[in-house]
Amino acid sequence: MKQDSRHNSTRRSVSSRQPGSSDKHRVEVSSGGLVFKRAPEGVVFAMQMDSYGKWTFAKGHVRKGESYRKTAVREIEEELGLKGLRYIKPLGHIDIWFRDRFVFKGKLVRKFIHYFLFEAPADAKLTPLQDTGKGEIIQDAAWIRADQVWDKSSYEDMKPVVRRALQYFEKPRRVRRRMGYKRG
Numbered sequence: 255m256k257q258d259s260r261h262n263s264t265r266r267s268v269s270s271r272q273p274g275s276s277d278k279h280r281v282e283v284s285s286g287g288l289v290f291k292r293a294p295e296g297v298v299f300a301m302q303m304d305s306y307g308k309w310t311f312a313k314g315h316v317r318k319g320e321s322y323r324k325t326a327v328r329e330i331e332e333e334l335g336l337k338g339l340r341y342i343k344p345l346g347h348i349d350i351w352f353r354d355r356f357v358f359k360g361k362l363v364r365k366f367i368h369y370f371l372f373e374a375p376a377d378a379k380l381t382p383l384q385d386t387g388k389g390e391i392i393q394d395a396a397w398i399r400a401d402q403v404w405d406k407s408s409y410e411d412m413k414p415v416v417r418r419a420l421q422y423f424e425k426p427r428r429v430r431r432r433m434g435y436k437r438g
Contacts, residue, residue: 257286279351282364286311287312288311288369289334289336301372303393309406309407335380339373339421343367344371346368347365382395
């Protein structure tokens with residue numbers, strides 16, 4: 255499936271139980287982004303603390319007919335208040351399983367999450383979404399230096415996505431210096 259294809263909301267759920275069981279898991283499709291900006295201290299990434307108290311990146315459900323990339327932009331704006339993003343590249347997707355704690359309490363969910371890399375304006379400020387009482391909340395948000403993002407990212411399954419984002423800055427030294435990326 256192409257990274258920026260449209261979501262097909264008619265996709266059927268596949269059974270996670272024994273054959274003949276009517277208890278099926280939910281399949282969800284989300285999209286999000288890793289957003290960086292150039293700051294005086296170098297490249298920094300927008301991260302948020304989720305409902306589980308873990309540091310991660312903005313993401314959310316794909317609406318019917320919406321492209322993955324458009325979803326990522328919408329979710330970043332909704333969750334972190336960031337606008338004027340410049341698209342850089344796709345970062346791939348992850349496939350996770352979990353038990354829902356918020357909307358479908360206890361239901362087993364298989365979620366496909368597509369990620370993209372974006373650049374925010376240098377003067378961008380984080381304005382995290384306030385608790386709406388409708389599910390998950392963002393407990394905190396911060397700009398994290400690029401050399402700290404790997405360790406700050408709480409979810410193991412995100413490591414390949416984070417690695418691809420950081421590889422964007424692993425260019426020849428003269429280019430990296432021009433981009434404002436400082437190591438260690």
